[in-house]
Amino acid sequence: MPPSNSSTISPAQVPVKQTNLFINNKFVPSSTGSTFDTFNPATEEKIASVAQATSADVDVAVAAARAAFEGPWRTMDATQRGRLLYILADLIEKNADELAQLEALDAGKPSFLTKVLDVQACVNVLRYYAGWADKIHGSTISVPGPYLCYTKQEPVGVCGQIIPWNFPLIMLSWKLGPALTTGNTVVLKPAEQTSLTALRVAELIVEAGFPEGVVNIVTGGGGVGAHLAQHPNVDKIAFTGSTATGLKIMRTSHVDNLKRISLELGGKSANIILDDADMDLAIRQSQMGLFLNAGQVCISGSRVYVQEGVYDEFVRRSAEAAQAMKIGDPFDLTTQHGPQIDGTQFKKVMGYIEAGQKDGARLVCGGKQWGSKGYFIEPTVFADVTEDMSIAREEIFGPVMSIIKFKSIDEVIKRANNSEFGLGAGVVTSSVDNALKISNGVRAGTVYVNCYSVIEPNTPFGGFKNSGLGREQGELGLRSYLENKTVIIKRPDDSMPAYLVLFFMSPRKAAAESRRAQVAEAAVLALAGGWITRLVQQEEEEQQLENAASMEAEQKLLQATTMSHVLLILHILGFSAVFWSLSKAQILSKALRTCSRLERDAGLVVGCLLPPLVLLSRLVVGIYQDGEFSNFTFFYAWTSISIGVSVVFKVAVVGSVTSFSVNVLVDAVLLPIAFALLSPVEAEWRFVLATGGRCIVASVLATGFKFLPRSFTVGEALLVAQGVGLCAFDVVLSTLSRLSEYDLIDLPPSMLHPWLLFSVDREDYILALQVGMLGSLLVA
Structure with missing residues (x-):
């Protein structure tokens, strides 16, 4: 034409x-x-x-x-x-x-x-x-x-x-x-x-x-x-x-x-026509899939697999459709088929047509140059093609259709995948099940069902195997042009209460971070549990002391006192469990993150000031003797302040609460000396020794918390170690003192008194201990 x-x-x-x-x-x-x-490939004339x-x-x-x-x-x-x-x-x-x-x-x-x-x-x-x-x-x-x-x-x-x-x-x-x-x-x-x-x-x-x-x-x-x-x-x-x-x-x-x-990259896409396909649709789909842009499309369906039941009809009608295509001047609005891009591509395609004929494929139509000028090649259809032929294996990038017969779906999936390429594939069928089976079985980047060469901006495009790396178009097309950057910002330590931060840290991590006053806050929490319990139990124990008139009563008193200390320990353990549960559920942290910084700071101030006010009222009502506060009360408060200052000093100055040598040096030597020199009342040596003893217990336990199981966080470890340890120290000594007083054991009181800051009738030191710790927190 x-x-x-x-x-x-x-x-x-x-x-x-x-x-x-x-x-x-x-x-x-x-x-x-x-x-x-x-050059203009349609005329071979120079453009520019x-x-x-x-x-x-x-x-x-x-x-x-x-x-x-x-x-x-x-x-x-x-x-x-x-x-x-x-x-x-x-x-x-x-x-x-x-x-x-x-x-x-x-x-x-x-x-x-x-x-x-x-x-x-x-x-x-x-x-x-x-x-x-x-x-x-x-x-x-x-x-x-x-x-x-x-x-x-x-x-x-x-x-x-x-x-x-x-x-x-x-x-x-x-x-x-x-x-x-x-x-x-x-x-x-x-x-x-x-x-x-x-x-x-x-x-x-x-x-x-x-x-x-x-x-x-x-x-x-x-x-x-x-x-x-x-x-x-x-x-x-x-x-x-x-x-x-x-x-x-x-x-x-x-x-x-x-x-x-x-x-x-390149492709050698398989286009599969099943015997249940609409034949008119199959012809249109295969013509679009191959002859668009004179076959110069990377995803073109150049391997056309046709099921044997419709093979002959498909070959005949494909040839008819190919011969009906209008070839000619690209500027003619009726032209459907243009030239190859240049002489090199023209010779390459003609070489494949010649090779197909030599390999035994049947040339149904086309196969020749069209016109005397330009690089036009007639739309070409080969039938009876086998996979060992070059026209079935290699990318031609031209208007050459290779039609291959197959019997079953499983067979055609295997044969379609027998290629180094995996850019695209097509299937024409009236069965959804067959379409899904083939589209799932074929290894290709894009699979067309009852259509071909549909490419939209939001649909990713790319291939498997030797057909390329990555995807273009769609959201996936953005990925290769982006680098991911991870930013981690440490918030200021006061961005949330320190004891909550500790709940979410492993012991080893906390030891490395040396979180300054956070450790002190955790210790305060531990001691606070004992304070609440002691207030409730104290009146009952005093009443029982007054009514102890016989040996049997004394034994009951011993049992009741011992039981009160056991309950105290259980209370602290329960206190720890509650905060452990809250921390794991992240209830507190989530709540705090919704608060403003002003609200958090106000809450902390109120929490630190309220206990001292409660203690002050109790001192005025219950501990005032002869118009002045008891020296014991001052000693109790001073001891607890010392312990708090110890924790603050170690984390703020030394940078560690897990070094045993640092703990012993500060708690057993420096603190007792400072206690004796700076106490507002005359310091008896037994008070100094008692201060050192309690501090050493706290130090040992603080040193050991990092050896707890990995599942423990720092907050949990300190609640258990500091709280139970300090209270256990007093529990043991007070129990031994009671047993000695009632002659149940032969232990001279002189062995116990240097370590005791209380008498059997005076146990309000615990209340002072809490205030001192809270005071040290304010200092921190």
């Missing part, structure tokens, strides 16, 4: 505005002034001479992209980046006719197709990614301790992008869209055969208002792409093209740095 003369425009009428390199928002010639010629970039030109472009990345682009408000992409999409849409004609001229594609498919798809992709600009978020991560942890997504950096000649505008948008919306800068290299539309879009990039250096375009042959892929200042390479070239990029791009790589 001769070419049609119904063209709407001639190739000579298509304007070619730019042919120079695009660097820093300016069009500049090659540093050497060299050029290469680009385009600047041939050199390695030096690539270096300049990469430097411009780096400067833009380190400049305002990366930190620009995301909505502004998105707005610029929207403007660029609008400008491309506004110039759709011009770009469609330029694409048809440069690539030989039917002009009606370049406008409704190529230009519109480019616009849609850019708009899709423009909408993503302000929706790229990180996440918050809950971590133990006083830390805020969150992640953020940041741009990779300078991206080298190499696009093919089969869909220049679409591939440009697939690369620029996700790179720019995420804050990266770009050095793009279009295919040598099809550079003109990319350079025209560069003009629109300037018009849209993109800053200098954000997008740079270098034109030339494979050497330009190779230098870009190997460049040490390029952070990522995105390549679409043949598997052979992709493998070369993988081998050479990591010489000087570890670049991120995404590769969209």
